[in-house]
Amino acid sequence: MNKIFLNLLLVSTGSFIAAIGFNTMFLENNITSGGMVGLSVSFHALWGWNPSTFLLLINIPLLILCLLFLGKENFAKTLYGSWIYPICIKLTSGLPTITENPLLAAVFGGVIVGIGLGLVFWGNSSTGGTGIITQILHKYTPLSLALAMTLIDGFSVAMGFTVFDADTVMYSIIALTIISYTVYIMEVGVSSARNMMIVSPKYREIQDYISSQLDRGVSAIPITGGYTGKEQVMLMTTISSREVFRFEKSIQEIDPTAFIIITPATHVIGRGFSLTKHYQIADEDLILPM
Structure with missing residues (x-):
């Protein structure tokens, strides 16, 4: 019951925030940000719907x-x-348009609407509309979900060409991009972690440095060189982004020829990130303490 209530609260709050962004930024600036909401802007300008x-x-x-x-x-x-x-759009329809600058409306409106839709998705729901058509196309055709969404939202934005000038439509594309990115960030989080992979003959010294100086966990993975066929060891660890510069400099001091790969870690769960560090190995703990 608590889970259902939380979902309803998230969907209601997210819808209200998205509606505020729509009415104060998009509607009077003719920003057709994709989907049925975008079409509603075009029809409002054409026939006053x-x-x-x-x-x-x-x-x-x-x-x-x-x-x-x-x-x-x-x-x-x-x-x-x-x-x-739609009810929230009706309730907030009396709010004034905050800016008449279409670029500012596209950018800030995109962030506000994106945050609102992100909360709706957190509530395990959607606002309906073209999202339903997108899911149907994805289920019954070879189209991926991303491609189906791009086609449907692209059609909605393209409808703006029949009503508005090219500049307005391009502002709409900016808004759609910002909405999508904001929702993505809310889904996966802003990554502040980096995954590091190091191949070096001095891997033991580097491993000791990671464990003692960086105070991070590290895994030693046996690998085979594809060209030489030589057995080697690759170290893998995850650190925060602010530690990257110090990490690189220290590794290169140990071994200037070390092969280092640094990739963004989209979502990190575990000690030192989502859990508090401790230094005692539990009997059935698969993660070494960091």
Whole structure:
């Protein structure tokens, strides 16, 4: 019950935030940021249609398609979000437009709407609309989810060419990009960690440095050189981004010829990151203390 309440709270809060961004940034600046919401901006400019009414009505056939093609579970997850978002747009329709600069509207509106949609996704729901069509295309065609979403949202943005000038449509593309990136950041988090892989004949000295000086855990992985066929050891560790410079400099002092690979660690869970460090090995602990 607590989980359901939390999800409803996230969806409601996210919808309200996204609606604020839509009404104060997008609507009067003609930013068609993809999806049915983007179409509602075009139809508002063409015929004066109320965006919230349009979204409520268009979601009825889309929800029927969701039930028929995606099943009851997806229908249940989408139902509340597809209803509450248009309601929030209606409730916030009286808010003033914050800026008349379309670039500022695209950038800041994209962040606000992206945060709102990210909260909706955290609540295990969606705002319906073209997201339903995207899921159907992904399920019943060879199209990937990303490609299906790009095609559907791209069509919505392209509709802006029939109503607005090219500059306005390009601002809409900026807004769509920022929304997508903001939602992505909220899903995976802003990575501040780096995964390090080191190949060096002085791996023992480097391993000691990582353990004692950096105070990080390290794994020694046996590898075979593809060209020489020689058995070697590759060290792997994960450190925070602020430690990278010191790490590189110290490793090169130990072995100037060390082969080092540094990659972003999108999501890190474990001691030293999401858990507090401790230095006692538990009987059934698969992770060495850091």
